[in-house]
Amino acid sequence: MSDDVTIKILGSGTSTGVPVVGCSCDVCRSTEPRNQRSRCSALLSWDGYRILIDSSPDLRQQCLSYGITQVDAVLYTHNHADHVHGIDDLRVLNGSPAQPLPVYGEQKLIQHLTTSFRYAFESQSKVGFRPRLKGVVIDDTLSLFGRKIVPIRLLHGDEIALGYRVGDLAYLTDCSVVPQESVAQLQGLRVLVIDGLRFRNHPTHFSVSQAIDIAQKLKAERVVLTHLSHDVDYCLHQQSLPKGVEFAYDGLTISLNDGKNL
Numbered sequence: 001m002s003d004d005v006t007i008k009i010l011g012s013g014t015s016t017g018v019p020v021v022g023c024s025c026d027v028c029r030s031t032e033p034r035n036q037r038s039r040c041s042a043l044l045s046w047d048g049y050r051i052l053i054d055s056s057p058d059l060r061q062q063c064l065s066y067g068i069t070q071v072d073a074v075l076y077t078h079n080h081a082d083h084v085h086g087i088d089d090l091r092v093l094n095g096s097p098a099q100p101l102p103v104y105g106e107q108k109l110i111q112h113l114t115t116s117f118r119y120a121f122e123s124q125s126k127v128g129f130r131p132r133l134k135g136v137v138i139d140d141t142l143s144l145f146g147r148k149i150v151p152i153r154l155l156h157g158d159e160i161a162l163g164y165r166v167g168d169l170a171y172l173t174d175c176s177v178v179p180q181e182s183v184a185q186l187q188g189l190r191v192l193v194i195d196g197l198r199f200r201n202h203p204t205h206f207s208v209s210q211a212i213d214i215a216q217k218l219k220a221e222r223v224v225l226t227h228l229s230h231d232v233d234y235c236l237h238q239q240s241l242p243k244g245v246e247f248a249y250d251g252l253t254i255s256l257n258d259g260k261n262l
C-alpha cells in the first residue's frame with residue numbers, strides 16, 4: 001500500500017495534435033519528442049488503481065506507448081471530441097469485465113455520452129464487442145478507491161468544463177476562466193496541471209501568460225502547462241518560463257507523495 005498519487009500526462013496536445021496534419025512549421029517538422037503531442041489526456045494512479053482522465057482519440061496509441069492495459073474508472077472533463085472520441089477503445093481496458101466501467105462527469109456530459117454512444121451504455125446491445133460503461137453524474141466531492149476527488153467547475157469559453165483535484169494535485173485542462181468559487185477549492189496545491197494553449201489569447205483557452213498568472217495567484221508550487229499548440233517549441237520556450245513552471249510533454253510523470261519530493 002502506498003499513499004502516493006501519480007499523474008502521467010498521456011497527451012499534452014491541443015485538439016489537432018502536434019504535428020498538425022499539413023503544417024510545415026518548425027515545431028511540426030521538429031524531431032524533438034517533446035514537440036510531438038497527442039490529444040489531451042492523463043492517467044492518475046494510487047494504491048494500484050488507475051483512473052483515466054478523458055478518452056482522447058489517441059487513447060489506443062497512448063495505452064500502447066505507456067503499457068496501460070486496464071483502468072478502473074474514467075473522469076471526463078467535458079464533451080469535446082478531442083477528450084471523448086477514443087471512447088470505443090475503453091472496451092479493452094475494463095479492469096473488472098463482470099462490471100461496467102464507471103465513467104464520471106457532470107450531467108450534460110453524461111447525457112451527451114449516453115446519447116451519442118448509446119451502444120456502450122445499454123445493458124442489452126446488439127453490438128458484439130463494445131465498451132460496457134456506466135455513466136455516473138458528479139455533483140460534488142466523490143470518494144474513489146480511498147481518495148477524495150473534488151470536481152472543479154471551470155469556464156471553457158461559455159461552456160462548463162470540470163477540472164479535478166486529488167490531494168494536493170489539480171488537473172485543469174480546457175479552461176479560460178477559473179470562477180471565484182473554484183479558486184477557493186484550489187488552495188495549497190503542490191502540483192497544478194493547467195491549460196496553456198499558446199502565447200496569443202484564445203476565446204476558450206488560457207494563454208501561457210494567463211495560465212501563469214492564475215497559477216501564481218493560486219500559489220501552486222509546481223505548474224505544468226498542457227493542451228499545447230504548435231506555437232510552443234519545447235526547448236526554445238521552456239527556458240523563458242518562470243521558476244516552477246514548465247511545459248507538459250507526452251509521458252511526463254509526476255509522483256506526489258506525502259513527503260516533500262515532487
Ligand SMILES: [Zn+2]
Pocket residue numbers: 014015040080082083174227
Ligand atoms: Zn480540448
Ligand SMILES: [Zn+2]
Pocket residue numbers: 019020023024025026027028230
Ligand atoms: Zn505547425
Ligand SMILES: [Zn+2]
Pocket residue numbers: 078080156174
Ligand atoms: Zn474543449
